[in-house]
Amino acid sequence: MTNNTVRIGLGLALLGLLIPFLAGAAAAEEPALGSLTGIIMVKGTRLPKPQLAVQLKDWNDENRTWGTVTDDQGAFTFENLSPGDYVLTVTDDLSEPFEATVTVRAGKPTRKNCYLQSLPGYEADEVTVIGKREPEVVSRQELKKEELTGVPGANNDPIRVLESLPGVAATSVMGFGNDGLVIRGTGPEDSGYKLNGLEIPQLFHFGGMNSIVNAELLQDIVYYPGAYSVKYGNALGGIVELTNREPRTDRLGGLVDLNTYATFMIFEGPLGKNASGAVGVRRSFIDFILPVVIPKDQAQFTLAPRFYDYQAIVNYHLGNDHLLQLFAFGSDDGMSIIDESDERKDPFSSDTFNIRVSWHQPGLAWTWTPNERVSNSLHVNYLYSDEEYEFGDNFTLKGKTSDIQFRDDFSVRLAKWNELRLGIDGDYGFGSIEANVPHAPREGEPGFDDASEETYHIDVTGDVFQPSFYVEDVMNPASWLNIVPGARVNYQAYLGKTSYDPRLSAKVFPWRGLTLKAATGLYHQWPSLDEYLKGYGNENLDTETAELYAGGAEYDFGEGWTVDLQGYYKRLYGMVVSGRDDEPVYTNDGQGKIHGVELLARKRLTDRFMGWVSYTYTVSRRKDNADADWRYFDQDQTHNFVVLASYILGAQKDWRLGAKFQFTSGLPYTDIRSALYNADTDSYIPVYDEQINGEREKPYHKLDIRIDKIWTFNSWQLTTYLDVQNVYWNKYPVGYEYNYDYTEKKAISFPAFMPTVGLQGRF
Known part of the structure; x- marks a missing residue:
């Protein structure tokens, strides 16, 4: 065996021993990746914003961008992000523009919830109805919940707004009076008051200052002053x-x-x-x-x-x-x-x-x-x-x-x-x-x-x-x-x-x-x-x-x-x-x-x-x-x-x-x-x-x-x-x-x- 052959064999053996250490060192130098998750919500109400476009941009390189869409619960996720600073942007036609800087850390999930300020006139709100949306109903009116809760003199009670509509006599004294309504010339006992279609004993508490059922848990407030469907009976008034x-x-x-x-x-x-x-x-x-x-x-x-x-x-x-x-x-x-x-x-x-x-x-x-x-x-x-x-x-x-x-x-x-x-x-x-x-x-x-x-x-x-x-x-x-x-x-x-x-x-x-x-x-x-x-x-x-x-x-x-x-x-x-x-x-x-x-x-x-x-x-x-x-x-x-x-x-x-x-x-x-x-x-x-x-x-x-x-x-x-x-x-x-x-x-x-x-x- 020549000396060259011995030197080559020893070199190969040494190289085989060094490869694992070199690979580990290289792996150690490559940083761990992170992720960014969050929920897009309406500011104040925390209602989720589904199907909304979300964009992420690298702070140091504007050409590096990512995009996604929120799910039905308003949630979004960005995976496999390098550690560093990013700019998160949310665009919604019904809300003010939203932009925030977030820092993604290596090997750790980062969470950022975004609260969007609704534009004036586009607040997400329920609709409470006075008069169902039925084309055959002779008497019907529709009021938004915001209209109902803001009526002066109703003591913050949407049901008492009925006292300000046609057909109802103002027989209560600033909210004190009957436990029902005087509708079209008939007594409170001559009208029907229903909860989920079934009779309730009274519409208002003693004195008539507050309604018997908290309106915050109601979807509809339906008022028929007369000419109502045969669905309703045992009443002469409304x-x-x-x-x-x-x-x-x-x-x-x-x-x-x-x-x-x-x-x-x-x-x-x-x-x-x-x-x-x-x-x-x-x-x-x-x-x-x-x-x-x-x-x-x-x-x-x-x-x-x-x-x-x-x-x-x-x-x-x-x-x-x-x-x-x-x-x-x-x-x-x-x-x-x-x-x-x-x-x-x-x-x-x-x-x-x-x-x-x-x-x-x-x-x-x-x-x-x-x-x-x-x-x-x-x-x-x-x-x-x-x-x-x-x-x-x-x-x-x-x-x-x-x-x-x-x-x-x-x-x-x-x-x-x-x-x-x-x-x-x-x-x-x-x-x-x-x-x-x-x-x-x-x-x-x-x-x-x-x-x-x-x-x-x-x-x-x-x-x-x-x-x-x-x-x-x-x-x-x-x-x-x-x-x-x-x-x-x-x-x-x-x-x-x-x-x-x-x-x-x-x-x-x-x-x-x-x-x-x-x-x-x-x-x-x-x-x-x-x-x-x-x-x-x-x-x-x-x-x-x-x-x-x-x-x-x-x-x-x-x-x-x-x-x-x-x-x-x-x-x-x-x-x-x-x-x-x-x-x-x-x-x-x-x-x-x-x-x-x-x-x-x-x-x-x-x-x-x-x-x-x-x-x-x-x-x-x-x-x-x-x-x-x-x-x-x-x-x-x-x-x-x-x-x-x-x-x-x-x-x-x-x-x-x-x-x-x-x-x-x-x-x-x-x-x-x-x-x-x-x-x-x-x-x-x-x-x-x-x-x-x-x-x-x-x-x-x-x-x-x-x-x-x-x-x-x-x-x-x-x-x-x-x-x-x-x-x-x-x-x-x-x-x-x-x-x-x-x-x-x-x-x-x-x-x-x-x-x-x-x-x-x-x-």
Whole structure:
């Protein structure tokens, strides 16, 4: 072996030993790669921005760029990036340009969430509807959620905005009054209030200051002043239907609201892949505030009302065709009035006056939509109600009822121009009532005749079944015509009576923007439990009936400007009234006639301005029997005029200023002309004028203003608001206070000034 051969062999061996070390050194010199991930969201609301272009550019070399698109959850990812600085750019036509510098580190994932500031006028917001988007509906209006929550005088409650629309009488005093609405000359008890298609006991808490269901968890607020579908029954006035929305599915969120009179909080978010849930609770502060603001020289009592309510919703999607929803709603109202006057004595005079009403409504809903032609919606719930009333020392009423309510609505499109709808609804109720009370004065009866009014002791248990069936055909035989005939059959098992509701509506579209509409039909309502309860009422009563004729026109001028004019005539008969001396305690001898005109000229919120002018003219009269004279309805309000406007200020549209002026006619009342002395009770009994509701309160007017400011942070929003009702302190007349023998009286007015200051955090 030569020396050269040995040297070559040793060199090769040495090279083989060095190769692994050289490779490792080379690998060690090459830096590890990194990645960049994040989510594109709307600033403040954290709503994801799907299908949005995202660009990444090397800080040191502008020619090196990467691009991607966000997924359905707004997420993006860049892989295999060299360590260093990069410029992240997001472009969105609805948001301000976004650019940020990010540093990618070796071997570590880098995360950068981007919050886009929406351009003014393009805020992502829900739409809440007053009047469903159904072409066959004669009366409908649509309002954005931003319009609803910003209405002055509504105490930040979208449902109370209904009081500023045509057809609704302004009978509440700055939010205090009925637990329902006076719609087209009928009482609050004559209208239907629905939650997910099923009856709820009341629309507002005691005093009417806040709605019974928190509107933050609602998708639709549907208001029908009249001429509504055969889908709805057991009402002579209007219908208000509330439908809860689906909880958010992208992340955990919620809001907390604190204002002068109440506070509430809501939390919502996903519950797994196909489910989501929401829960909310609210409690009032009214029982702490009112005794302070009510002047003692105006109302000689201490008022202590309070309420709370709660809501819970769980949604579960079973594929694309089925949606299962579980929900629970509840409310508890209490009120105590402590009388501080010793001047006047009547059958209800005492030191205390207590009311407590609570109800709880769990239920479920199933919606099936196999295709675009067929849909079915089933709702079932259990309504438990517990009521206690105490009027002085001797008069009490306690009632507990349980109702199983149900409804099923089915629709099928038979042709492009024809859709058939049918369904059933009803309830089976059972419960008990224990009471020691006289017959309370009815509508049109000014008061008790004497202090020895007969008292009835009731201790009964019973049940009632009220099913109904409806069918209607929505036909569009031509592009300019819509016709909807329908019929409804109602049955009341306790009374053993059946009623029939045929109805017909039509809309004509003669040219673009103009709609002519007309409707007619029958509407029936069963008597209330106290009216037909054996031993207290008349178990032979029949249904009350309304015969309606309505028509109108609406025109869309474009760019959000619309005008809607409607007129109607309604005849009432079979109304339950107090019987005369030789008749049962209640009879169906009452009659009524109502006519009116409603105007709504409106500018929808398109950029910064929204508002409307609403005018309602109504004359509502009643006749208690064939021999009686016609008189005004207790809550007849001839004129109700509302002018409302709201304007959004600031470069980011984060300020809003609004005002509402309202003028209304006074309500009728029956004056006291003299009094009779009752030696047995050592008290005076008022003698009322023979002309019932012959007098009328003075007209009332007020100005409400509202200011909102939105503070937007990356992951939440803070809204501050000031809502002032009756800015110039005009006194609202609510009645008269008499001395012990009714020879003197003085007007009683409600607090003239009512501010609400609030904070709301949304995350």
